[in-house]
Amino acid sequence: MLRAPFVIVFNLLRLLRYLWRWLFFKLGRRLARRRQLWVRLNLGTRRAFGPAHGLAARFQRQESYLQLRDDVDRLASSPYVKGVVLVCDDFAEGAARTADLRELILRLRRAGKRVITHTHALTGNDFDLASATDEVLLTPGGRLYLFGRRFEEIFAAELLEKVGVAAQFVHIGPFKTAAHRMIHNHGTPPQRLMMTQLLETLEQERLERQATSLALSPQTLDAAVSHMPLDARRAQAMGLVGPELHRAQLKDYLAMGARNDGFIPHPELATPDGPDERRAETNSTPAERQPVDLRSAEDWLASDPGPFQPTPLFRRRERIAVMDLSGMIVMSSTDIPGQSAASVQPSEVLPTLNALRRDPRVRAVILHINSPGGSALASEILWEAIERLRREKPVIAYCSDVAASGGYYMAVACDRIVCQPETLTGSIGVIAGKLALPGVFENLHLHVEHRERNPVGRFQSLSAPLPERALANLQQDARAFYRMFLRRVGHARQLPRRRLHRYARGRVYTGRDALIRGLVDELGGFDRAFELACELGELSAERADLHFTSHRRVSLPALLRRQVRAELPALSTLDTLRTATALLRQEQLLAICPLRPANASPS
Structure with missing residues (x-):
């Protein structure tokens, strides 16, 4: 009851301000009619x-x-x-x-x-x-x-060997190719198959859509590239x-x-x-x-004053909450460049998910997922938090440019998965490993002495490569997490394990191919995700208030660093290399999607 008089006064003041703006707006349009x-x-x-x-x-x-x-x-x-x-x-x-x-x-x-x-x-x-x-x-x-689209990959295994860098990685699935450029001199047959199919599917999607808009044939558009x-x-x-x-x-x-x-x-x-x-x-x-x-x-x-919308007297409008999960998935202890601006961390995301779960005004939640993956542990923690939210309120995953590996891991915890035909998704697999620099230290005449009780402890060492026993342990551990990944996806998508394994193995799909295999529910954009959220939340789209909820806690130094990176684009490449090194040294990865979603080359 105490809220009512304050809301009435507030609405009256807003109405007076609105009428003043409306008067001058109408006068201006009258003069410019x-x-x-x-x-x-x-x-x-x-x-x-x-x-x-x-x-x-x-x-x-x-x-x-x-x-x-x-x-x-x-x-x-x-x-x-x-x-x-x-x-x-x-x-x-x-x-x-x-x-x-x-x-x-x-x-x-x-x-x-x-x-x-x-x-x-x-x-x-x-x-x-x-x-x-x-x-x-x-x-x-x-x-x-x-x-036209063009995917280009540079294989540096021979160069790394010459400069004294030991690249040691295990990957579950022949299509899990994020580390192939560091351990192979050429693309593997599965990698070539996947990349060729992605290229053909994306190009066909583009040609058909543009041909319809321009009233030209896809063949004419395709032939125009040669000119x-x-x-x-x-x-x-x-x-x-x-x-x-x-x-x-x-x-x-x-x-x-x-x-x-x-x-x-x-x-x-x-x-x-x-x-x-x-x-x-x-x-x-x-x-x-x-x-x-x-x-x-x-x-x-x-x-333009638009229509006047008074504040409700006794109850605020019910809402559809929207949350952005974009960037690398990392644990909070992982020190990567710009993590406050471009990462998904459980320590930041979980409190926000819990607040949405407790908020009675929130009828449904849309998670905008645009992530190439990252930490396996962080992905599992986020999956559990989203699953807990889903038990109480409908949750829709809208997958944007890329929702692969850990990004897809989060999506399968939702009630529905919506993506565009061009979305890169899937990549159900695990990769783990490290880079060691023994030859680099030797070429620089740096002499490293280390003390250890067990050679397995070299995982975090830059100077010493892992022994075979440690690599075998890493392979076994990656397989265990891969099996858990399959269980999460199989239970959510109702897919038999044998069939799911054929679709998995680290393979990346376009949204349309993922729909054919039952990995996503619908093709569409954010508007379709909003319609589904209103439908499952039993809320009229006209009455629903779309409310964006941010989970990021950004400090002033991080904001200043972001401005510097915007002015100096070359730093973004350095950040990418440092990010990959930090993640591979500290955490097991579901993987980083090997494709850049936005204009890997002119398309």
Whole structure:
């Protein structure tokens, strides 16, 4: 009862503020009623899945995917917005996240908004995104660099041997290939088979989707690769893009209507050879132009008050909780670079899962999983915590770019697994081992003396390789965890052990292939995961409040390090090497997925 008077006063103050904003907004739209409104939406660079909280929010340069999803809903429902211009410079999302962004574009188009892409160049997944829009405009001088997917692996076993590094690994399953590049000089037949099938499946998925969007045949699109790179005019002649246009000419182009040959660039903005050619093709005059108001999405959404939503008087709205599990899976004691920003640790995740389990407002939970794996022990601890949550509330796993090995281990604890056709998943297997540097110490004339009671204790030594007995023990231990991995998956997916073993052995699948084998439940994006959560939580999607819950505790020094890495991309490669070394020295791995989910090469 004490809550009611405070909520009433709070709602009255909010209503007064809303009415003040609404008055000025309506006045502004009244004055601009003769102008068609277009909104510019920037989709460049990689986005975090959910918004940061606290101090970390000040270091998040771009809004998250969940915030972008809300923005698109507001743009789609706005009666004032005629269309949206997407700017895709420096696009860096993975294939599965790109599929989610394509769905947002289609949502705008279904709402009657025209969507146009403008970019300086198209190199991979950005073309996949752009093909979902009504029209693609390329800057004169811009190029298409669509060379198709390409997986490249460098095998360093011979080099490591020459410099004196001993790579000692055991792996359960011939397809568990994360360490193959350090212990083999060439790819093994199972590895080549897996990589070839992944490449063919991903390419076929891409070609069919883009061919449908562009009204071309998959064969035509596939053949276009041999002509790359393409300039804007040749790409237009092949039906891949629309007219070439500088960004400063967008208002003029939109004023004459998209796909209108009557567009006449402003004389001060036109290219030397552009206006005359277009004037010769049309009898249109500048009088036909309808003025355009082109505003950034950030400015427009800040000015648009939207509908007024009062705070409930006695009870807060029931919610669907969303939690992001992205990054390497590690124990808290593992010291890896940037772990506070890009890792999944039980010490951080478990308290949040327990809070969601106790919160009566939470009807269901969506776990966004984007992890290549990591520590076997940490994966088991997280599996148990998710399983305990699932016994009380529905839990949906939405697997994004990659949910392999330890990432898939977490997913099987959920009620349903949803992923995109391009998601890399599976990799049911175990790998363990170490790198030793005896030859390096010798070449550097460093003399190492050690005392030991048993040679098995060399596992954490950089200077001494493991004896055969220790490797045999490691192999036996990895097999024991592999059997437990199979039990977890077999019980969750209701698959016989013999059949599951054929699907396992460390093999990585695309989402579509995983669905055929019963490893996932559905193909779809985040919206489908949200629908399932509402359905299992017995909650209307219109009434459900989507609430993002963060488990990350980020210190100020970690945030500053993250900013430095963003400014110096070369450090990310060094971090990767240090991360792998730290994990292999300290923990048994379910594995690190050997594939990079986001543009391993231009696709």
